[in-house]
Amino acid sequence: MNNRTNYSEDVLLMAKYAKALAHPVRIYILKKLSKMNSCCYSGDLVDELPIKRSTLSQHLKELKYVGLIQGEIEPPFIKYCLNTYEWEKLKNIFSELLND
Amino acid sequence: MNNRTNYSEDVLLMAKYAKALAHPVRIYILKKLSKMNSCCYSGDLVDELPIKRSTLSQHLKELKYVGLIQGEIEPPFIKYCLNTYEWEKLKNIFSELLND
DNA sequence: TTTATATTTCGCAAAATTACGAAATAATTT
DNA sequence: AAATTATTTCGTAATTTTGCGAAATATAAA
Numbered sequence: 001m002n003n004r005t006n007y008s009e010d011v012l013l014m015a016k017y018a019k020a021l022a023h024p025v026r027i028y029i030l031k032k033l034s035k036m037n038s039c040c041y042s043g044d045l046v047d048e049l050p051i052k053r054s055t056l057s058q059h060l061k062e063l064k065y066v067g068l069i070q071g072e073i074e075p076p077f078i079k080y081c082l083n084t085y086e087w088e089k090l091k092n093i094f095s096e097l098l099n100d
Numbered sequence: 101m102n103n104r105t106n107y108s109e110d111v112l113l114m115a116k117y118a119k120a121l122a123h124p125v126r127i128y129i130l131k132k133l134s135k136m137n138s139c140c141y142s143g144d145l146v147d148e149l150p151i152k153r154s155t156l157s158q159h160l161k162e163l164k165y166v167g168l169i170q171g172e173i174e175p176p177f178i179k180y181c182l183n184t185y186e187w188e189k190l191k192n193i194f195s196e197l198l199n200d
Numbered sequence: 201t202t203t204a205t206a207t208t209t210c211g212c213a214a215a216a217t218t219a220c221g222a223a224a225t226a227a228t229t230t
Numbered sequence: 231a232a233a234t235t236a237t238t239t240c241g242t243a244a245t246t247t248t249g250c251g252a253a254a255t256a257t258a259a260a
Contacts, residue, residue, distance in 0.1 A: 006150065007124040014127050021118035023248085024107040031111065031197060042207060050106065055249050057208055062247095075257050076206050091198045097131060098191045098198075123218085142237060155219050157238050162217095175227050176236050 010093065017090045020066045025049055025059045030068065030082070039072075039081040110193065117190045120166045125149055125159045130168065130182070139172075139181040 007015075021027055028049065032040060046056050060080060063069045067086040072079045107115075121127055128149065132140060146156050160180060163169045167186040172179045 007128065011124050011127045011131070015122060015124045018118050018121035018127070022115060022122045024111050024115045025248095027111045027114050027118070027197075028107065034197065043205095051248090052250060053207070054209080054251075058248075061208085073256090076204095078207065094194055094198055097127075097134065098194055143235095151218090152220060153237070154221075154239080158218080161238085173226090176234090178237065 010096070013089075014093050014097065016066060017068075017093060020063060020068060023059065025051060025056070026063055029059065029063065029080075033069065033080070033082040034087065037082065037084070039079045041077050041079060043077065110196070113189075114193050114197065116166060117168075117193060120163060120168060123159065125151060125156070126163055129159070129163065129180075133169065133180070133182040134187060137182065137184070139179045141177050141179060143177065 021030070029040075029045065032038075032045075042053070042056060042060065046053050049056060051059075060069065060071070064071065067083055068090065069080050070083050072081065121130070129140075129145065132138075132145075142153070142156060142160065146153050149156060151159075160169065160171070164171065167183055168190065169180050170183050172181065
């Protein structure tokens with residue numbers, strides 16, 4: 001029926017990143033982390049967001065899974081930071097689309 | 101429990117756009133339309149993508165719903181074009197995030 | 201070693217997404 | 231009016247996402 005049975009690498013990668021961005025909680029977190037290239041704690045985030053700890057944890061897990069953030073254990077906290085390498089990759093792939 | 105019970109307009113808008121981009125088919129379509137600011141037909145797209153007509157139609161509907169494309173009836177075809185106003189809005193909101 | 205703190209994992213439910221084929225719609229041609 | 235063409239809508243099913251509370255984990259403090 002159809003000729004094309006798969007997508008280009010670029011399209012797939014962009015869809016992966018877009019999916020990671022497709023929830024207000026995850027946008028909020030990434031915006032916060034990228035804004036001053038800082039890190040943050042799950043405990044701080046849960047006070048700023050209308051979701052419970054376990055739900056926040058799932059969103060953090062998703063961002064970790066696509067590689068956009070990484071968690072450093074800093075007992076008794078876990079400090080989450082932007083993975084700048086992956087973040088640059090995201091920025092490049094989006095810039096390509098956005099700048100025609 | 102939580103202090104914050106809602107998200108900023110920017111965060112919500114970006115999540116909405118990111119969701120629209122969160123599928124290879126929709127990225128493919130938007131890339132195609134934005135690349136030369138052109139239009140395209142459902143019938144052309146279905147030959148380039150590994151999905152059936154009815155599924156493509158659903159993806160087009162979603163893009164229409166968020167306002168990123170618009171369909172002009174041009175019997176017996178429907179010509180889909182980028183909604184440049186909405187596309188600029190998307191670009192602006194993403195640029196803000198991507199350029200720190 | 202018990203207690204307290206910070207966070208995650210598990211199990212579950214509700215809702216949304218993705219995909220398809222069949223039927224419907226709408227305009228054109230025969 | 232019947233047949234054709236391009237596309238959408240409907241009904242359905244499988245999968246994924248989102249959210250929660252309870253239990254588990256891991257470390258530090260008492």
